Amino acid sequence: MPLVPTSSSVAAAPALQVHRLHVTLGGARHGREVIRDLDLALPAGRWTAMVGPNGAGKSTLLATLAGLRPAQGAIHWQGQPLADWPERARARHLVWLAQGQGGAEDLTVWDVAMLGRLPHQPWLAPPSAADERAVAQSLAAVGALAWRDRALSQLSGGERQRVLLARALATEAQVLLMDEPLANLDPPHQADWVQIVRRLVAQGKTVVSVLHELNIALLADELVVLRQGQLRHQGPCGDADTHRALEAVFDHRIRVQTDPGHAGGHVVSLRLSPDATPAPGGLPHADSLTPDRLHQDGPARNGPARKGPARNGPARKGPARSGPTQEALPRG
Numbered sequence: 317m318p319l320v321p322t323s324s325s326v327a328a329a330p331a332l333q334v335h336r337l338h339v340t341l342g343g344a345r346h347g348r349e350v351i352r353d354l355d356l357a358l359p360a361g362r363w364t365a366m367v368g369p370n371g372a373g374k375s376t377l378l379a380t381l382a383g384l385r386p387a388q389g390a391i392h393w394q395g396q397p398l399a400d401w402p403e404r405a406r407a408r409h410l411v412w413l414a415q416g417q418g419g420a421e422d423l424t425v426w427d428v429a430m431l432g433r434l435p436h437q438p439w440l441a442p443p444s445a446a447d448e449r450a451v452a453q454s455l456a457a458v459g460a461l462a463w464r465d466r467a468l469s470q471l472s473g474g475e476r477q478r479v480l481l482a483r484a485l486a487t488e489a490q491v492l493l494m495d496e497p498l499a500n501l502d503p504p505h506q507a508d509w510v511q512i513v514r515r516l517v518a519q520g521k522t523v524v525s526v527l528h529e530l531n532i533a534l535l536a537d538e539l540v541v542l543r544q545g546q547l548r549h550q551g552p553c554g555d556a557d558t559h560r561a562l563e564a565v566f567d568h569r570i571r572v573q574t575d576p577g578h579a580g581g582h583v584v585s586l587r588l589s590p591d592a593t594p595a596p597g598g599l600p601h602a603d604s605l606t607p608d609r610l611h612q613d614g615p616a617r618n619g620p621a622r623k624g625p626a627r628n629g630p631a632r633k634g635p636a637r638s639g640p641t642q643e644a645l646p647r648g
């Protein structure tokens with residue numbers, strides 16, 4: 317495989333190398349290419365945040381890196397082609413937390429978290445002491461141990477999200493891919509999530525997370541900025557070039573400023589442009605919806621129902637858009 321160009325920040329051997337990746341969704345006949353000719357190298361033992369506008373291809377890319385979407389091009393984890401990983405080894409090495417995961421509604425919180433141990437368990441074997449310990453520690457880490465006997469269906473959106481995070485943690489994988497893991501989490505639990513990620517990284521694990529919460533994304537080590545299925549920038553979160561790239565992909569509707577009082581030292585604020593002033597009735601003036609804007613980032617941004625400030629918050633999707641669940645990862 318040809319060497320993938322690495323950014324200056326990818327000093328150590330990359331955990332992931334992607335070369336000339338193309339992903340088409342929607343079938344062979346009416347398919348749309350949503351990832352185009354993408355090269356990427358992600359550092360091992362670091363936290364990388366993937367950001368970009370709605371429809372940029374973030375979730376598709378993350379699922380593809382987990383081996384859950386057919387793709388053209390090369391994906392190497394730890395220098396080994398993804399397809400060559402034995403299924404069971406891959407399921408232990410790589411865990412994927414999808415946004416808005418459903419399923420397993422009748423299982424208890426404990427049993428849901430125990431699903432994360434499947435890649436470690438012999439077929440039909442009861443949980444080992446190590447399994448029990450990993451599940452208890454993971455539930456404790458997200459503050460969910462007290463609900464261990466409650467059914468998943470009895471939990472709020474944020475509580476459920478924490479249990480699904482515990483399931484991912486219980487796998488004790490070297491690489492964690494998380495798609496909008498902060499959806500439904502209140503600020504204290506968002507802060508807890510950041511601290512959990514920091515701990516994982518301190519243990520040498522690699523975390524890749526798709527985030528709409530830009531202020532939290534800027535706490536990562538590295539930012540991958542996507543738009544229209546292409547890599548627009550990759551760089552350290554503290555770099556001015558990264559900040560400018562971030563502002564550009566969001567049409568300068570955000571501003572990144574230095575703020576020593578803010579965790580990480582940089583803060584993202586929204587810019588309200590005059591041409592987006594709501595008309596009577598709350599919708600943007602039709603004049604502000606230029607053809608350019610209407611067609612910029614695909615269907616998700618079309619029409620007057622632009623999300624405005626909410627685009628920076630937890631944009632949780634319903635189960636219908638959530639794609640394959642974590643159980644879809646091969647466990648062998």
Ligand SMILES: Nc1ncnc2c1ncn2[C@@H]1O[C@H](COP(=O)(O)OP(=O)(O)OP(=O)(O)O)[C@@H](O)[C@H]1O
Pocket residue numbers: 341342343347348350368369370371372373374375376377613614615616
């Ligand atoms: N089954 C499908 N067929 C065709 N196009 C699809 C399909 N699923 C998603 N898409 C399109 O693929 C593009 C990328 O979608 P994806 O969910 O990866 O974007 P995203 O960056 O995660 O968006 P968001 O920030 O809204 O979650 C979007 O334009 C979307 O409309």
